[in-house]
Amino acid sequence: MSNYQLYSLLSPTSDFDQNLVCDVLVIGGGPAGTWAAWSAASNGAKVALVDKGYCGTSGCAAASGNGVWYIPPDSQAREAAMLSREALGGFLSNRDWMQQVLNQTYTNVNLLAEWGYPFPVDEEGKPYCRSLQGPEYMAIMRKQIKRAGVKILDHSPALQLLVDAEGAVAGATGVNRQSGEKWVVRAGAVIIATGGCAFLSKALGCNVLTGDGYLMAAEAGAEMSGMEFSNAYGISPAFSFVTKTLFYNWATFTYEDGTPIPGAASQKGRSVIAQTLLTQPVYAILDQATEDMRSHMRKAQPNFFLPLDRAGINPFTQRFTVTLRLEGTVRGTGGIRIVDFTCATSVQGLYAAGDAATRQLICGGFTGGGSHNAAWAISSGYYSGKSAAEYAQKLGEWGRQRSVQAVGEAGLTNNSQHQINTEEVIKATQAEVFPYDRNNEAIVAGEVDVGIYGDTPALVAKAKGIPTRLISQEQVGMNAWLIGKKNGPRSLAELKGQKVATSKGSYLHRYLIGLLQKSGLSDRVTVVHLLPSEAQAALERGDVAAIAAATGTGPLLKSKGYPVIDEATKHPDLPGTSVTVATVAFLAKHPDFPQKWNQIKQASVKNIKVNPEAYYKFHTEVSGYPIDVIKASFPLEQFPEEPFPTQGLQLLEGTKKFLVSQKLAKSDFKLNDWIVPQQ
Ligand SMILES: Cc1cc2nc3c(=O)[nH]c(=O)nc-3n(C[C@H](O)[C@H](O)[C@H](O)COP(=O)(O)OP(=O)(O)OC[C@H]3O[C@@H](n4cnc5c(N)ncnc54)[C@H](O)[C@@H]3O)c2cc1C
Known part of the structure; x- marks a missing residue:
């Protein structure tokens, strides 16, 4: 397309009711967008900000209020702050980024105090700066950006980005929802601050957060990051949409009959709530809040109590039903990839901030709820505004006058040839993103081609008729540990009448059921199903008497003084194996995969046996477990060089027979029919 054609697409004679030209266009007017606009304007840029709703009341911070990661510059306090979620986030965060965000948030929150x-x-007159009430916060931000000269277009969603002939972003177009008028803003740089995506789940303040910014950025060629960590859910009363979750830390979650649900908790127990909700209602009562706390809680978060008051429920003394509502990337982590400390994206001229940008840099794979999200919105907003202003100023007048074209193709414009039924699209999207159990069993759903996991889930899936083939065994003789709670049972006999947790369908499950059967305790111990992290939290709280713990967790708990009641390696038939399986469809496309896989595996195993210390050091670094725990979990003799060692096949056959006899696997099959023949 020639420059003339590009320009003619959006010439002043084109059909826009409002034409604006500026240095920096900010899309979205929540905390991230307003900090970005203020920062760009304070750096001398001419700034326009467009919001889908009314800047100051739209978005989730305005409706909900935010606890903030506000840590004074004391080195010990800062170190503790950085450490607090590092392991939970799988060590995927970045300390340089955390330090920057802690510094900037501290500075900017202090500025808020100066702004009134x-x-x-x-009592000593010291301000408490770790919490911001949404309406007051956002009213001040609106006032400040107006004071800084920012032009605000309310009720004006952006629908698509504009790019120049080089693909650099150069503005956006949109519509005014009230007048129906179309607008175009040409800009030297654009900042996307459109918040996260909760896709109309009705979670508090999320009605405007449909992921428009992700779509617009992707259409301009931007990359995403951390989107595998985008499935956060907030707890709310089943009859309301208030997803303020902090106070559920003092809740007991129960079944309908009032018995506590083992492992259910707001932190490290939310997926137990999800699992239970799949089959029955879940009740909560805030009975763990002390009398002193109760009046303070009302003052700190009045909106938490509104729906309960309306329903005539006293949450401290009466149980009420709860549910989980999708908050997606609003509290989850993923978003537009940021390439450096300027908050630039992978596309020239395009910056991102707040929930629209990936928060992985400070949260890793864990939610930033309760503190980090607010800090990220403030800091990434500030950095993106400053950098976008500098970038646009370098482009000068040319940046605002260059030839541009719109790149929106899907969803937000009506350029498409196809008629779209909006309601159907919404329904289909929600069916994909709302259900709690979507992320499980990816290989079963055909979303994964090759999996390396425990023998039990692989056997159960095969017995269910899932078309997979077995390529090799990776670890043979894997131990499992039966760990008791502190000051709890020390022997199998003492488990009578108690609850023991395990992950359903895992090799730990097979170990525990086998052990209880051997010990004549099958009918005398209640087995509850929890994910590993939740089982550990339940053990620490004393909710369960013992847990079956896997490699890593077992030796770690042992080193922390938890009693080891039993180990799988004490019984010849109970240790597990880990296996590699591939789908039949994948192997049809890649028939030489098994051979290549086994060649690489053999070379790797030889390598780690020659240099075990280097292997253990590497494993320690990537897992975050101490080296002694890794050594106890992964003895070198458990890694076979051949694809199927005799002991491995014996264990696999034994496990299969056991699973079939217990009706945990649907039907029997011959291992030989499952194994890919070796060439
Ligand atoms: C109930 C609840 C409680 C929370 N509590 C905390 C907490 O205690 N601590 C914490 O750290 N975090 C908390 N969060 C998360 C926190 O509120 C967000 O991380 C923060 O608001 C992000 O700011 P933002 O500016 O990126 O997004 P938002 O505040 O959501 O603002 C996004 C803005 O973009 C606008 N927009 C969307 N699409 C378009 C478009 N196409 N064109 C123009 N404008 C558009 C919206 O109208 C909105 O104004 C909570 C979230 C919820 C839902």
């Missing part, structure tokens, strides 16, 4: 934000003060 009414922080409460303690």
Whole structure:
């Protein structure tokens, strides 16, 4: 397309009712967008900000309020702050980024105090700056950006980005929802601050958060990052949409009959709530909040109590039904990839901030709820505004006048040839993103081609008729540990009448059921199903008497003084194996995969046996477990060089027979028919 054609697409004679030209266009007017606009304007840029709703009341911070990661510059306090979620996030965060965000958030929150934000003060007159009430916060931000000269277009969603002949982003177009008028803003740089995506789940403040910014950025060629960590759910009363979750830390979650649900908790127990909700209602009562706390809680988060008050429920003394509502990337982590400290994206001229940008840099794979999200919105907003202003100023007048074209193709415009039934699209999208159990059993759903996992789930899937083939065994003789709670049972006999947790369908499950059967305890111990992290949390809280723990966790708990009641390696038939399986469809396309896989595996195993210390050091670094725990979990003799060692096949056959006899596997089959023949 020639420059003339590009320009003619959006010439002043084109059909836009409002034409604006500026240095920096900010899309979205929540905390991230307003900090970005303020920062760009303070750096001398001419700035326009467009919001889908009314900047100051739209978005989730305005409706909900935010606890903030506000840590004074004390090195010990900062170190503790960085450490607090590092392991939970799988060590995927970046300390340089965390330090930057802690610094910037501290500076900017102090600025809010100077601007008149009414922080409460303690008896010594010191302000408490770790919490921001949404309406007051956002009203101040609106006032400040207006003061800085930012032009605000309310009720004006952006629908598509504009790019120049080189593909650099150069503005956006959209519509005014109230007047129906179309607008175009040409800009030297654009910042996407459209918040996260909760896709109309009705979670508090999320009605405007449909992921428009992700779509617009992707259409301009931007990359995403951390989207595998985008499935956060908030707890709310089943009859309301208030997803303020902090106070559920003091809740007991129960079944309908009032018995506590083992492992269910707001933190490290939310997927137990999800699992239970799949089959029955879940009740909560805030009975763990002390009398002193109760009145303080009402003052701190009045909106938490509104729906309960309306329903005439006293949450401290009466149980009420709860549910989980999707908050997606609003509290989950993924978003537009940020390439450096300027908050630039992978596309020239395009910046991202707040929930629209990946938060992986400070949260890793874990939610930033309760503190980090607010800090990220403030800091990434500030950095993106400053950098976008500098970039646009370098482009000068040319940046605002260059030839541009719109790149929106899907969803937000009506350029498409196809008629779209909006309701159907919404329904189909929600069916994909709402259900709690979507992320499980990816290989079963055909979303994964090759999996390396425990023999039990692989056998159960095969027995169910899932078309897979077995390529090799990776670890043979894997131990499992039966760990008791502190000051709890020390022997199998003492488990009578108690609850023991395991992950359903895992090799731990097979070990535990086998052990209880051997010990004549099958009918005398209640087995509850929890994910590993939740089982550990339940053990620490004393909710369960013992857990079956896997490699890593077992030796770690042992080193922390938890009693080891039993180990799988004490019984010849109970240790597990880990296996590699591939789908039949994948192997049809890649018939030489098994051979290549086994060649690489053989070379790797030889290598780690020659240099075990280097292997253990590497494993320690990537897993975050201490080296002694890794050594106890992964003895070198458990890694066979051949694809199927005799002991491995014996264990696999024994496990299969056991699973079939227990009706945990649907039907029997011959291992030989499953194994890919070796060439
Ligand atoms: C109930 C609840 C409680 C929370 N509590 C905390 C907490 O205690 N601590 C914490 O750290 N975090 C918390 N969060 C998360 C926190 O509120 C967000 O991380 C933060 O608001 C992100 O700011 P943002 O500016 O990126 O997004 P938002 O505040 O959501 O603002 C996005 C803005 O973009 C606008 N927009 C969307 N699409 C378009 C478009 N196409 N064109 C123009 N504008 C558009 C929206 O109208 C909105 O104004 C909570 C979230 C919820 C839902």
